[in-house]
Amino acid sequence: MSTQITTEPLLRLTWTDPVTGAHGYLVVHTLVSGLATGGTRMRAGCTMSEVEDLARGMAAKTATFGLPVGGAKGGIDFDPKDPRATGVLERFCEAMRPWLDAHWVTAEDLGVPQHLIDEVFVRLGLQQSYHAAIRRSPDPERTLRRVHAGLHAPVPGGLLLGDVIGGYGVAQACLGAAATWGWQVGETTAAIQGIGTMGGAAAWYLHEAGLRVTAVADAAGTLHDPRGLDIPALLELRDSYGEVDRSRLPEGVRELPRNAVLAVDADILVPAAISYALTPDNSLDVPAKVIVEAANSATTPEAEAMLAARGIPVIPDFVANAGAAAWAWWLLLGQVGADPADSFLRLRTEMQAKVALLLAEWNNGQVPPRHTAMEFAQAQHREPVHAAESEPLLIP
Template sequence: MQGLSFVQSHPTSPWTTYLSQVDRVVPYLGPLSRWAETLRRPKRTLIVDVPIELDNGVVMHYEGYRVQHNLSRGPGKGGIRYHPDVTLEEVMALSAWMSVKTAAVNLPYGGAKGGVRVDPKQLTSNELEKLTRRYTSEIGIIIGPQQDIPAPDVNTNGQIMAWMMDTYSMNTGATATGVVTGKPIPLGGSLGRVKATGRGVFVTGREAARRIGLPLNGARVAVQGFGNVGSSAAELFVGEGARIVAVQDHTGSIYREAGFDMADLMAHVRETGGVGGFAGGEPMENEKFWDVPMDILIPAALEGQIDPGRAQRLSAKLVLEGANGPTLPEADDMLASRNILVVPDVICNAGGVTVSYFEWVQDFSSFFWTEDEINLRLDKIMVDALKRIWDVADHHRISLRTATFVVACERILEARQVRGLYP
C-alpha cells in the first residue's frame, strides 16, 4: 500500500480504506496494473482559506478543500460537504470513490469532491451564503461545466448549489447552469434528483435481494442516517412491503418491531430535525442499534461506521451502503465470512451521480425530461451496471466491492493508457 508524502494516514482513515481497496483490485487488472499508481494519487488537491465576516462583525476563517482525483474519463464530479470534521484525507478518499463510482455506471466523468470544515448549524442564513460564495470564488479556478462539477453532499442542498452557480456565473460573466448539479428546478435542476441516491439504493437492493432469495415483503430493514438517502430508500422499501424496524441518526436511535408509520416519522423529522423523541417508536442506546434483528441494513450516514466488532454482531443478510465508505476493510472480510452480502457504496449509492449526469445533459440541451423518464433511465443504468459487476464477481469469485473496482478501474486505466502521458 502506498500513499502520499504529505498525508499521514491513520489506520482507519477513509483514505487508508480506499488504498486497501485498490490493493485488492490490482491482481485482477492484468497489463493495466502498470498504471495502478494513478489510482493512488489525486490529480489535483486544492486547499483554500475561506474568510467571512459574521453578522456580529467578527471575521472568521474556515478551511476548504476541492480534490480532483482522476479526470481521464471526463470532468470531475462530486459533492460539497459542510461538516466540522471534514479533513483533507476524507475529501481525497471521497473523490477517489467518485472516480470509481462514475466509472462503475459508465458515466463520462472523473471523480472529485469538496468540503469546508465548518458546522453550518452555527451559521445564520446570511453567513452561510457568504461562506458558500467565498468558497466558490476560491475554488473557481478549477471548477466549471467542462472541468469539475460540484453537487450537494452532507449539510449542503439546492439553495447552496444555487449560490454556487450564481457566484461562478457572476465571476465568469455568463450564466452557467451546468457548473453544479442538484440545483433547484427553476435554475435548471432535474426532476427526481433529490430522491435519486435513495432510489439507487432501493433498486440495487431489490436486485440483490432477488439474487439471494430474500423476499422484500415482510423484510425487516434498519436504517442508519435518515436524510435524503436513508428516508427515500426506506419509503421505497416500505412500498414493497418491507417494514422499517430501526432508525438511527445524529439525534438518537429508535426501534419498533412492527415497523414505523413512515408518514408520521417523516413528519416528525421535518418538524424536529431528527428521529430522536419520535413517539411512534421506542428509544434505545445508539450502540444497541447494531444488535437489532434485521434482514437488511442501510448505513446511510458517514464513513467508517461498520467496524469488525459491529460486523460480528449484525444479523442482517444484506447490507446496502447508502453512505460512502461505511464499512472498514476488516469488517468487510468479517461480513463475507458470515455470508452477509454487501452491495458496496460505489454502485449502491450511484443513483445520485447518475441523475446529476442527467441534469448536466439537460442543462446543456435546454430540454428537460419528466420524472417518470428520469426514473426509468436511472433504473436501467443501475440494473445493467449491477449485472455487469455481478458477472465479474462470479467469474473471479470475488466480492461485489472488488468486482465493482475491477470494472471501474479497468475503465479508468484504459482511458489513462489510451490518452497517454503529456508531454
C-alpha cells in the same frame, strides 16, 4: 488486474477561510475530457484524507456507470449548523471558482443541501452547481432549463426528483439484492442509519415497495418497530437536519441508542449517515445478511473483510449510492428529462442489473462485491486527460 482506478489523485488543494479560519479541501482524482464531478460536503472534522478517499470513490462511480467525466470531491471542516456556515461555503466556492467555472461539477453532499449550493452559485454568477458542464453546451440556456426542470420535477410524497433520486437508487440496490436471493419483498426487513436526504428517500421507496423498514437512526438515536415503521409519518416529523421530533412519535415506536441500529435484527443494513460507520469494533454486532452502502466510505476495509468472513457481502458505495451522480449526467446529456418515470425506470434497470452481477460473483465464489465492481470500473475506465487538452462539447 489491479482493482484500483489509480492511487494518486491529480490534484489536492487546501483552503483557509480568512474569516473563520476553517479549512476546506478540493481533490481532483481524475479528469476526463477536462471534467470531474463530485459533491461538496461540510462537517466538523472533515479532513483532506477523507476528501481524497471520496474523490477516489467518485472516479470509480463515474467509471462504473460509464459517465464521460472523472472524479473529484470538495470538503469543508466546519459545522453546517453554525450560522456562519453559508458564508464559509460561499467563500470556499469563490476560492475554487477557476475549477468550478471550467472543470469541477459539484452538487450536494453531507451538510450541504442542493438548494443551498445552487443559491451560492447564483450569487457568484455561475447559475447552477453543474455550471462547468452546462457551459460546454452549444445552448447553455436550454441545458440549464432542462437541469432545473429535472431537479424540480415533483414526485409522490411532495418531494422533488433531484432530492430523492439518490435514495431511490439505494432502494433499488436493496430490492435488487432481495430479488437476487429470491426474498419476498413483504417479508424482507431493513434498518437504515441516517434519514437525511439519501437515507430518508431510500426509506420512503423501500416502504413504498412493501419492504418493512424496522429501524431508522438519526443523530438523536434509533427508532425501532419490528412490525415495520410508518416511514411517511416519521419523515414528516424531520427537521431540516434530518432529525425526527421525538415528542410526536407514532405509537409502538421504541427509542434506542443511536448505534443500536447496527445491531437490529434486519435482513439489510443501509448505513446512510457518516463515513466509516462500520468498523472492526462494531461489525461483529451486525446481524444483517447484506450491507448496502448509502453513505460514502461507510465501511472500513478491515470491517468489510470481517463481514465477508462471516458471509455478509457489502454492496459498495460507488455502486449503491451512484444514482444521483449517474442521473445528473443523464440529465445533462439529455438522456432523461423532467418526467420522473423515465428517470426511475433507467436507474432501476441499471442499478438492479449491477447488483445482480455483484451478488452472482459472491454467490458463486464469495468474491467480495467491491472487488467485482472495481474490476468492472477498471474495464470501463478511460485514461485521464489534462485540463489543458481539448474540451469537446459533450452536451446537446
